[in-house]
Amino acid sequence: MINDLEQIEGLKETLGENGVCSVYTDPKHTWRVLQSTKKGQAVFTQPGASFKCGGAPQKIMYLSEHYFRKQGVRDDVNVVFATPGTVIFGVEDFAKTLNKIIEERNIYFKPFHKPIAIDGPNQTVTFKITDVEKANIELDDSLGEKIIEGDHLILPFDMLHTAPPQKAPDFLRNSELVYADGPNKGFGEVDINTLQHKTYENVFILGDSAALPTAKTGAAIRKQAPVVVDNIMELMEHQKLSASKYEGYSSCPLVTGYGSMVLAEFKYNNVRDSDPLISTFVDTTKERYSMWLLKKYGLPYLYWNHMLKGRL
Numbered sequence: 001m002i003n004d005l006e007q008i009e010g011l012k013e014t015l016g017e018n019g020v021c022s023v024y025t026d027p028k029h030t031w032r033v034l035q036s037t038k039k040g041q042a043v044f045t046q047p048g049a050s051f052k053c054g055g056a057p058q059k060i061m062y063l064s065e066h067y068f069r070k071q072g073v074r075d076d077v078n079v080v081f082a083t084p085g086t087v088i089f090g091v092e093d094f095a096k097t098l099n100k101i102i103e104e105r106n107i108y109f110k111p112f113h114k115p116i117a118i119d120g121p122n123q124t125v126t127f128k129i130t131d132v133e134k135a136n137i138e139l140d141d142s143l144g145e146k147i148i149e150g151d152h153l154i155l156p157f158d159m160l161h162t163a164p165p166q167k168a169p170d171f172l173r174n175s176e177l178v179y180a181d182g183p184n185k186g187f188g189e190v191d192i193n194t195l196q197h198k199t200y201e202n203v204f205i206l207g208d209s210a211a212l213p214t215a216k217t218g219a220a221i222r223k224q225a226p227v228v229v230d231n232i233m234e235l236m237e238h239q240k241l242s243a244s245k246y247e248g249y250s251s252c253p254l255v256t257g258y259g260s261m262v263l264a265e266f267k268y269n270n271v272r273d274s275d276p277l278i279s280t281f282v283d284t285t286k287e288r289y290s291m292w293l294l295k296k297y298g299l300p301y302l303y304w305n306h307m308l309k310g311r312l
Contacts, residue, residue: 001052001208007165014120020160023060033159039076040158046083048114049165054215055252057163066257082113090270093285127153168209184211193245195228204228219251253295261291
C-alpha cells in the first residue's frame with residue numbers, strides 16, 4: 001500500500017511542518033515533535049480510508065501520553081484520540097482493557113470523527129462527524145473545539161499525528177483485478193477464504209492489497225501465504241482448490257506504554273483468536289510486561305529470521 005495524502009485536504013502541504021507528523025512517513029520527525037510538545041493539545045487521528053497496521057495510531061498515542069507523564073508535562077497537555085470508528089477496538093475482550101486505559105489516563109476519545117482537512121499554519125484539524133446522532137457531541141471548552149455546518153468539528157492542535165489514508169499500488173488499481181466501486185474500490189476482488197480472484201481463477205491476491213474484512217498486518221499475511229500456496233499447488237496438480245481456508249486471522253500488538261502491551265489477535269467478524277499456547281500462560285487481553293518483551297525482542301527476531309524466509 002502507498003500513502004494517498006490527497007484524500008485529506010491540506011495534509012500533503014503541511015505534513016512534516018506546523019506540528020503535523022506521522023510515524024508512517026517520518027518517525028524521527030515525529031519524535032522531534034513529541035519532544036517539543038510541552039503544553040497545549042496533542043491530537044491523534046485515524047483516516048476513514050484503508051491503512052496499514054490498524055493499531056499503529058493507538059500505539060503512538062499511548063506511548064506519547066506516557067512520554068508526557070515521564071517528562072512531567074502531562075497536566076499541561078490534552079491528549080485526544082479521534083477515529084471514524086464507532087469503538088476504540090472491534091473485539092470486545094480487548095476493547096474492555098483499552099476503554100479502561102483511556103479512562104484512567106484522561107484521554108479524550110472521539111469516535112465517529114473522520115479527518116477531512118488540516119490547516120497547518122493555523123494548527124486546526126477538521127473532522128466530519130460520520131453519525132451525528134450516535135456521536136452525541138458535547139463541546140468541551142478545554143479543547144477549544146467548535147461545530148460548523150452541523151456535522152463538521154474543528155479542533156485546534158499543537159501536535160497532530162496522522163495515519164495517512166492509503167491505497168493499493170497503481171499497477172493493481174488500474175487493472176481489472178480490483179473492485180471498480182464501493183467501499184473496496186481499488187482493492188483485489190478475491191474470495192475472503194480462498195484468496196482466489198472471483199473472476200480470474202488463476203489469480204490469487206493476498207496481503208494489504210486484497211479486499212478482506214480484517215486488519216492489514218504482517219501477521220495476517222503470515223496466515224494467508226500458506227493458504228495461497230496450498231491452493232495454487234492443488235490447482236496446478238488437480239485443477240481444484242485445496243481444503244485450506246483463511247479465516248481472517250490478524251494481530252495488533254498494542255503497545256500501551258513503556259513496558260506494557262496488549263496482544264490483540266482476532267479473525268473475521270471481530271472474533272477473538274488468541275494463540276492457545278500463549279493464552280495458557282498469559283491473559284493477552286490485559287496489559288503485560290511479558291507481551292512488551294515479546295514485541296520488543298521476540299517478534300522482530302521471528303519476522304527477520306523466520307517469517308521473511310517462509311519458515312513460520
